[in-house]
Amino acid sequence: MRKNYCMHHTAIVTIMALMFVSAGYASDPQNDGPPPPHVQPLPKGVSIHQLNNGLQVLLIENPSLPMIGVNVAVKVGSAYETFSTSGMSHMLEHLLFNGTTGRTQKQLYDDVDRIGGYNNASTAEFYTNYMMVTPSEQIKKGMEIQADMLFRSILPADKFEKEKGIVLEEISKSLASPQEQLERNILSILYRGHALSLPTLGTYSTIQSMSRADVDAFYKNNYVPNNMVMSVVGNFKTNAMLTAIKELYGKAHAGQVRRIADKEWATGYQQVESFADATATVYNRFYDGEDRILQVFSQLPVVVSAAYAQLLTMAIDKEKDSIQAALKAEFSQGVKSVRFGVRRSHLGNVLESTVLLSKDVEYGGLVRSLTAKLQKVNLVLPAEMVKAEVTKGRTEFAKSIEKPHMFGIYNSNELVRNGIDALLESFSGNEYYGAAKSLEGLKIGPQTLVLIHTPSVKKEKEQVEASVSTKLFKNDETGKTLVVVQNDASNLLAIHYLVKHKAMLESKYGKDASKVLHECFDQRMKTDANQAATGRFGFTFTVNDNPYIPMDDIYLHPDFGYLRVEGLADDVPGAISYLNAQLRNFVPSEIEFKKAIEKFKGIGMMMMGGDKSKKIFEGSYKKLTFEPGPYPQNQPALTYEQLVSFAKEYFVPANMIISVVSPAAPDSVNALVNQLQYAPIQNEPAAFTPTLMIPAMSRTVDSTAGGERAYISWAFACQIDLQDAPALQALSLVLSDEIVFDIREKQGLAYNMTAGIDVIKDRALFFVTQGTRPQNVEKLVPQYPRFFRAAALDSLTQEKVEKSIHMYLGRMMFRRLSSINQAFYLGSSLYFFGDYNRDRLFLEQLKTVTLADVKGAAKKYMNITNPTLIITR
Numbered sequence: 001m002r003k004n005y006c007m008h009h010t011a012i013v014t015i016m017a018l019m020f021v022s023a024g025y026a027s028d029p030q031n032d033g034p035p036p037p038h039v040q041p042l043p044k045g046v047s048i049h050q051l052n053n054g055l056q057v058l059l060i061e062n063p064s065l066p067m068i069g070v071n072v073a074v075k076v077g078s079a080y081e082t083f084s085t086s087g088m089s090h091m092l093e094h095l096l097f098n099g100t101t102g103r104t105q106k107q108l109y110d111d112v113d114r115i116g117g118y119n120n121a122s123t124a125e126f127y128t129n130y131m132m133v134t135p136s137e138q139i140k141k142g143m144e145i146q147a148d149m150l151f152r153s154i155l156p157a158d159k160f161e162k163e164k165g166i167v168l169e170e171i172s173k174s175l176a177s178p179q180e181q182l183e184r185n186i187l188s189i190l191y192r193g194h195a196l197s198l199p200t201l202g203t204y205s206t207i208q209s210m211s212r213a214d215v216d217a218f219y220k221n222n223y224v225p226n227n228m229v230m231s232v233v234g235n236f237k238t239n240a241m242l243t244a245i246k247e248l249y250g251k252a253h254a255g256q257v258r259r260i261a262d263k264e265w266a267t268g269y270q271q272v273e274s275f276a277d278a279t280a281t282v283y284n285r286f287y288d289g290e291d292r293i294l295q296v297f298s299q300l301p302v303v304v305s306a307a308y309a310q311l312l313t314m315a316i317d318k319e320k321d322s323i324q325a326a327l328k329a330e331f332s333q334g335v336k337s338v339r340f341g342v343r344r345s346h347l348g349n350v351l352e353s354t355v356l357l358s359k360d361v362e363y364g365g366l367v368r369s370l371t372a373k374l375q376k377v378n379l380v381l382p383a384e385m386v387k388a389e390v391t392k393g394r395t396e397f398a399k400s401i402e403k404p405h406m407f408g409i410y411n412s413n414e415l416v417r418n419g420i421d422a423l424l425e426s427f428s429g430n431e432y433y434g435a436a437k438s439l440e441g442l443k444i445g446p447q448t449l450v451l452i453h454t455p456s457v458k459k460e461k462e463q464v465e466a467s468v469s470t471k472l473f474k475n476d477e478t479g480k481t482l483v484v485v486q487n488d489a490s491n492l493l494a495i496h497y498l499v500k501h502k503a504m505l506e507s508k509y510g511k512d513a514s515k516v517l518h519e520c521f522d523q524r525m526k527t528d529a530n531q532a533a534t535g536r537f538g539f540t541f542t543v544n545d546n547p548y549i550p551m552d553d554i555y556l557h558p559d560f561g562y563l564r565v566e567g568l569a570d571d572v573p574g575a576i577s578y579l580n581a582q583l584r585n586f587v588p589s590e591i592e593f594k595k596a597i598e599k600f601k602g603i604g605m606m607m608m609g610g611d612k613s614k615k616i617f618e619g620s621y622k623k624l625t626f627e628p629g630p631y632p633q634n635q636p637a638l639t640y641e642q643l644v645s646f647a648k649e650y651f652v653p654a655n656m657i658i659s660v661v662s663p664a665a666p667d668s669v670n671a672l673v674n675q676l677q678y679a680p681i682q683n684e685p686a687a688f689t690p691t692l693m694i695p696a697m698s699r700t701v702d703s704t705a706g707g708e709r710a711y712i713s714w715a716f717a718c719q720i721d722l723q724d725a726p727a728l729q730a731l732s733l734v735l736s737d738e739i740v741f742d743i744r745e746k747q748g749l750a751y752n753m754t755a756g757i758d759v760i761k762d763r764a765l766f767f768v769t770q771g772t773r774p775q776n777v778e779k780l781v782p783q784y785p786r787f788f789r790a791a792a793l794d795s796l797t798q799e800k801v802e803k804s805i806h807m808y809l810g811r812m813m814f815r816r817l818s819s820i821n822q823a824f825y826l827g828s829s830l831y832f833f834g835d836y837n838r839d840r841l842f843l844e845q846l847k848t849v850t851l852a853d854v855k856g857a858a859k860k861y862m863n864i865t866n867p868t869l870i871i872t873r
Contacts, residue, residue, distance in 0.1 A: 057075070075229070079194075082267070118811060538568040572662055621870055727857040750772055
């Protein structure tokens with residue numbers, strides 16, 4: 001009865017809203033009141049629920065996915081902490097993985113691995129996120145594990161000090177980053193007097209002094225269902241899923257969440273005296289970078305939506321180049337670059353202007369000049385640009401539904417801060433139109449706060465079966481290579497252009513030619529004319545690697561560049577024809593070239609300094625692990641003329657493997673791609689992959705750089721039979737699991753580390769690589785060899801092998817969920833192995849590996865010979 005009542009109540013509200021629209025302002029032109037809210041139907045497959053115990057639930061069915069992601073956001077994070085409890089939310093997140101009333105820590109890990117699941121968590125200011133993703137048929141087991149952790153964790157006393165060690169390692173890692181230091185400087189000033197000024201990880205002092213009893217009380221106070229929001233995305237039926245949620249999460253009792261009340265220290269959504277009350281306040285802070293950085297914070301209206309912030313940033317970015325050029329000329333080239341962004345908070349919203357300086361300038365004059373220029377910026381945006389952002393927003397929502405492991409992470413802040421309805425309203429895009437109108441009346445005022453960062457370190461509804469088919473179109477006479485996947489269940493168009501032979505061509509024309517050319521193409525796509533043209537397709541472009549995103553390492557290869565294009569599949573012919581026109585004979589302009597060079601030079605400057613130990617270590621590791629490549633490393637400095645010549649050989653259709661995933665039929669896509677002008681490549685080289693070095697003797701490199709972190713690598717390499725690659729992959733998983741669990745979980749001597757076996761062509765590298773605090777080095781180094789001796793596998797069982805393989809296969813499935821990543825794996829398999837099915841076939845082979853196969857591979861290859869030890873501290 002209660003369920004029916006909720007459904008009837010929702011229907012009545014909706015009907016009343018519709019009556020309000022039809023009978024109110026629409027029929028009364030004399031009414032001068034505000035317009036009624038636009039009534040937007042819920043997206044397909046979406047439903048909203050609330051359990052009797054207060055748990056809020058958002059369900060999104062996507063029958064084309066093989067997995068389901070369940071994300072629970074607990075409404076507590078660092079914004080609810082004090083100086084004495086800083087880091088407690090994050091510490092509690094760690095502890096929840098250490099055991100429940102029914103499972104030990106090892107059982108928690110094993111139970112998740114056994115079902116091919118992924119169980120992870122993260123902590124932010126206003127929430128702590130718990131993510132469980134499994135194959136669809138295993139989700140109920142995964143949810144049972146997640147509910148067990150959320151409501152029945154015991155925070156075992158014997159694991160408490162170990163977790164402290166891991167968190168201290170994480171803090172150590174963050175403190176080595178100049179960017180983290182800059183952010184801490186900003187937060188400590190903008191949000192002084194409020195918990196938002198504290199680091200999410202906590203500090204050395206607060207973690208070391210934290211007691212289990214206090215953390216347990218914090219857990220019992222906050223981890224109640226009425227303080228949580230759940231989102232579920234993937235291949236399920238709503239009624240069955242809701243029944244499972246009630247069974248597994250609905251039995252937990254609601255509780256009264258108590259927050260601290262302190263007149264001198266605000267938490268949560270409490271207010272403090274805003275920095276905006278001060279006028280022209282100047283602060284000086286220091287960080288371990290090389291450049292002086294000036295930041296000006298200008299006050300914005302009290303209410304600023306995400307759409308408002310995005311459109312404001314776009315409007316100012318349109319004038320960024322002219323502002324930057326004027327400041328450079330005015331201050332004798334002392335200004336390197338300028339960038340803008342918006343920070344939103346209930347404590348105050350600000351426009352953040354960041355100026356990177358190459359030398360000392362007169363700060364007061366720079367601030368006055370920058371402020372005056374900002375006050376003159378035209379904030380009126382063309383209607384087509386606003387409409388394009390609405391379409392992009394819809395596209396991003398559609399893309400996020402393809403990633404059940406990321407949907408909750410992307411949207412938890414909105415779910416926790418503003419609720420499920422606000423998230424769904426943001427999907428409609430209606431807020432952009434009101435935001436654009438509000439912007440027209442905004443005048444950016446004089447600065448309220450100036451922050452100068454000075455370097456402290458000198459230079460040194462019915463189940464729909466998805467129909468998926470794949471087809472290869474290859475023509476050696478023209479040089480065309482096209483892989484097309486038709487996915488009837490998707491409304492996304494994903495096109496991946498894998499551009500070949502980067503290493504060879506860059507050695508001929510100049511260092512980073514690919515990166516610069518791709519940046520020039522990105523600039524071209526961001527012109528007003530192209531933004532207006534691409535807006536109707538909802539296009540987003542990714543043109544270059546980001547090596548600082550861990551899951552982006554599929555692109556960290558020297559021999560190919562790429563373009564990733566994602567949009568709506570409403571008009572596939574129009575979209576592909578448009579892209580064909582942009583790619584055909586693309587020639588970068590000299591202005592685009594100069595802007596690209598300037599951008600990467602600025603990024604390089606920003607990243608200089610900082611964690612010197614890591615940079616030295618990475619240089620030694622590359623030199624001692626890989627043989628010198630066939631192409632010169634001392635490429636000439638890139639000129640505009642060389643870039644144009646490079647583009648004529650590199651950025652041509654015959655030098656691309658194009659992979660398309662969409663609802664369109666393969667033959668129709670092939671006909672569209674045929675519009676490109678193909679000409680075969682003469683004397684095309686083979687694909688290049690770095691070769692592992694097999695040293696003739698043992699080697700040790702021990703260097704000292706100083707700092708918060710030390711870095712260690714211990715490894716040995718050998719020749720292998722490629723038929724053993726699946727067994728070696730399984731052996732790698734077993735070794736990695738044991739090594740990381742021992743060093744991180746048992747000993748608390750690392751926050752993140754890698755270990756196992758890397759197979760590259762016909763060679764394998766057995767390795768351990770990690771960062772740690774310098775005082776741990778002498779304890780760690782003697783341990784490494786024991787992990788790679790035969791005795792390490794004495795206790796290995798078939799069950800452990802299967803668990804490790806299922807864990808790996810589940811994680812590999814995450815990477816292949818999105819259409820654009822599927823396109824990548826098809827293209828890269830074809831380029832490096834000559835078979836677009838190779839990636840899929842290897843994973844299939846891995847499923848058949850047995851305990852005997854793993855032990856056979858260990859006996860054959862796990863013989864420590866001429867190891868290499870690299871230490872930088």
